[in-house]
Amino acid sequence: MKALSLGNLRKTYSNGFEALKGINLQVEEGDFFALLGPNGAGKSTAIGIISSLVTASSGSVSIFGHDLETDRERAKSCIGLVPQEVNFNQFDTVKGIVLNQAGYYGMPRKLALQRTEHCLKQMDLWDKRDTVSRRLSGGMKRRVMIARAMVHAPKLLILDEPTAGVDIEIRRSMWLMMQEVNQQGTTIILTTHYLEEAESLCRNIAIIDEGRIVENSDMASLLSRLHIDHFVLDLAEPLNTAPTIGGCQVELISDKVLAIAIPKEIGLNQLFSQLTAQNIQVMSLKNKTNRLEQLFMDLVASK
């Protein structure tokens, strides 16, 4: 079953700006789906329309088979949204925010209390349940929004840049949580500017640019299209000039650091053979850029 189906979705704002130019997109049930794109590409507009915060100019949105226009309440019941920016009442307590949301979804009080406790414990916020939300840290506020979005056990969870601005430790714990939620059967749509995040979490991906879908495929086949890997090498001894390595682009970043762009057909063994032949000892090696980031830049720049 399709968790989400967008048909020729268009949005033109009152100032004439055409944010979406007829996008078609399908997300399978159970998927962990990345929706990527540069700023202003139309991601937030698309998510706004799916979650009823923005009115579409034309086109259709279907959520688990329920049309958002004709079967609005059922369609909405399937969705949980974690927005980009904090949008809860900062004077409410953590528990109050989540409990109210359960009420909006028509959940009886007893069940709402159970679900609130479950979600707050899952987000490691139970100890903060009586804290007024404006006193929370940025990472905690984001987790409150995730708990709020999950309180009615949605079948489709939309996370709009959920880890923006949070430290790496919290980000990693949120990744684990998202994977756990997805493994329990919830379909997830993730937008993020951390492409490493999308690459490691998502199975399928769509890239949107200037209101159009420019790429829509599974992550593995998208990444397999990369022909060049970029590496940074730390050297044992300093160099004055960049060495010449057949088929590779080499740049001397500092006297003991080399940046190398290496085509897949050459491979690391051949690279190291050539470096060894020139008496260059490598102490360590790392990816210069995230692989998806490279593809993303190519796709967006090619337009």
Add this chain to the structure above:
Amino acid sequence: MNYSIAFKTIVFKEIYRFLRIWPQTLLPPAITTTLYFLIFGKLIGDRIGTISGASYMDYIVPGIIIMSVISHSYANVVSSFYSTKFQRNIEELLVAPVPNWVILSGYISGGIIRGLLVGAVVALISLLFAEFAVHNIAIALSTALLTATLFSLAGFINALLAESFDDISIIPNFVLTPLSYLGGVFYSVDMLPPIWQTISMGNPILYMVNAFRYGLIGVSDIDIQLTFIMMIGFIITLTLFSLYLLYKGIGIKN
């Protein structure tokens, strides 16, 4: 889908909000109206004598109560709903399967409850200054209820259309307050020159003040039946207009 739970959630949230900030919502009307009763009712009123057979204190009590109901039912909805828009937590409701009529009725109920609660506080305070037998409790209560409903709806529309905090203070300061003071709270329209009597008839608050006054002390300058038809007509019109604005997403959606 059980909409009654969503409705109750909005109403309880609203009640909790104005009770939590009671020094801003319940205390000021108690102090202000005590001063009105002391200064206008007691000190000045004793020298004025009677109006339409009622002592001046008895005459102004209904107007002051209904003026409190008007300003607080309006203020509750306009400030609460605009803050919800401003902080963007209206999105919590828009994302959820809550129909527009539930959102509207939830916020309006919050405004009605605060308006009537403040009205009750003012009425209790008035008992310290005035003694009167209620003439017609049904008319008094239904006038208060319809007035609170009407001004809650007006506050909701103001909040929907407002784009800044200035926009939510313009109507209360420059429309509601003058209309309330010119709505026969402190005087009978019979005391005005004929031209001002005619102009006053265009002020809807005059009708509500008089209907409520009739309910409490049996004195009115205008036709009670006309007042009820007018209030119900306004309520139906404002309800339909609010639902239209919500349906179009005006002020809350892009």
